[in-house]
Amino acid sequence: xxxxxxxxxxxxxxxxxxxxxxxxxxxxxxxxxxxxxxxxxxxxxxxxxxxxxxxxxxxxxxxxxxxxxxxxxxxxxxxxxxxxxxxxxxxxxxxxxxxxxxxxxxxxxxxxxxxxxxxxxxxxxxxxxxxxxxxxxxxxxxxxxxxxxxxxxxxxxxxx
Amino acid sequence: xxxxxxxxxxxxxxxxxxxxxxxxxxxxxxxxxxxxxxxxxxxxxxxxxxxxxxxxxxxxxxxxxxxxxxxxxxxxxxxxxxxxxxxxxxxxxxxxxxxxxxxxxxxxxxxxxxxxxxxxxxxxxxxxxxxxxxxxxxxxxx
Numbered sequence: 001x002x003x004x005x006x007x008x009x010x011x012x013x014x015x016x017x018x019x020x021x022x023x024x025x026x027x028x029x030x031x032x033x034x035x036x037x038x039x040x041x042x043x044x045x046x047x048x049x050x051x052x053x054x055x056x057x058x059x060x061x062x063x064x065x066x067x068x069x070x071x072x073x074x075x076x077x078x079x080x081x082x083x084x085x086x087x088x089x090x091x092x093x094x095x096x097x098x099x100x101x102x103x104x105x106x107x108x109x110x111x112x113x114x115x116x117x118x119x120x121x122x123x124x125x126x127x128x129x130x131x132x133x134x135x136x137x138x139x140x141x142x143x144x145x146x147x148x149x150x151x152x153x154x155x156x157x158x159x160x
Numbered sequence: 161x162x163x164x165x166x167x168x169x170x171x172x173x174x175x176x177x178x179x180x181x182x183x184x185x186x187x188x189x190x191x192x193x194x195x196x197x198x199x200x201x202x203x204x205x206x207x208x209x210x211x212x213x214x215x216x217x218x219x220x221x222x223x224x225x226x227x228x229x230x231x232x233x234x235x236x237x238x239x240x241x242x243x244x245x246x247x248x249x250x251x252x253x254x255x256x257x258x259x260x261x262x263x264x265x266x267x268x269x270x271x272x273x274x275x276x277x278x279x280x281x282x283x284x285x286x287x288x289x290x291x292x293x294x295x296x297x298x299x300x301x302x
Contacts, residue, residue: 012170019177023184030188037195041202048209055213059220135224149210149245151217154224 043145050143053123054103055151058082058139061096061105062153071155073130073137076106077116080130082137095119098128103141204284207256210245211276211285214258218274219289226270226291229263236260238274255279261286268293 065071065084074083074095081097094107097116104119127142136154143149218238222229230236236259239247243254251257261273270293275286 012174016170016174016177019174019181023177023181026184026188030191033192033195037199041198044202044206048206051213052209055216059216136220149213151213152220152224154220156223 047143050123051149054141057122059153066155066157068157073132082130098125208284215274215276215285215287222272223291226293229272231263231265233262
């Protein structure tokens with residue numbers, strides 16, 4: 001009698017342990033699924049932010065400075081850059097370019113030699129390319145993860 | 161046959177554990193359903209964000225040369241994209257389609273409606289734009 005009770009107890013103990021292991025496993029699985037979902041959402045939000053910020057910023061800047069001979073594609077510190085000048089202020093220009101993993105802007109005298117990394121950081125970006133096309137500028141932006149997004153900005157003055 | 165205190169304790173623990181498992185199962189099901197819903201929302205938000213950039217490009221190209229779009233009341237597909245938003249030649253599964261829904265001209269005022277569609281036929285983003293071209297520019301083809 002005593003022997004039988006002891007055997008049943010051992011089986012129950014193992015069953016309890018198994019059940020507890022299952023509980024722990026599923027709890028962990030749900031937790032990991034949540035963490036994975038959060039990582040995916042955060043990455044998408046970052047992507048959206050980088051692409052929309054870069055596109056909106058460049059489009060607005062180009063439209064804002066859309067005057068004759070005010071928009072040009074140039075090079076700054078070995079990387080492609082957009083140079084924007086304002087009528088009456090031709091000695092100064094605003095350069096928009098990518099350096100040190102960020103889209104940057106700098107306003108300086110045209111003859112000053114500046115360090116590209118001294119520009120104001122706008123948004124995280126791995127690269128920026130410009131191409132003059134009829135009626136505007138074609139822009140290619142690489143976001144922080146290295147994914148490329150291309151867009152076109154119409155320049156009415158057509159001076160790019 | 162009377163149960164001993166130890167046996168009763170074991171049974172109570174087992175029932176407690178089973179209840180915990182059932183409760184855990186219900187919570188997990190609710191959480192997973194929530195994750196799936198959030199994932200769909202996040203995907204849609206990402207798709208809308210990408211749509212805005214692509215439609216904006218189409219609008220800018222239209223503004224650069226409205227006559228190139230061609231005046232037509234019929235919808236015209238301009239570009240196809242795959243699920244990763246790379247431009248492709250034809251409609252693909254889980255892809256997107258940029259459409260010039262209509263383009264009209266009245267006394268030099270060009271109006272166009274651009275729309276981005278998902279493969280399921282849901283409109284992700286649409287925008288109407290106008291551009292005025294004086295007669296001289298129209299004749300010159302600018």
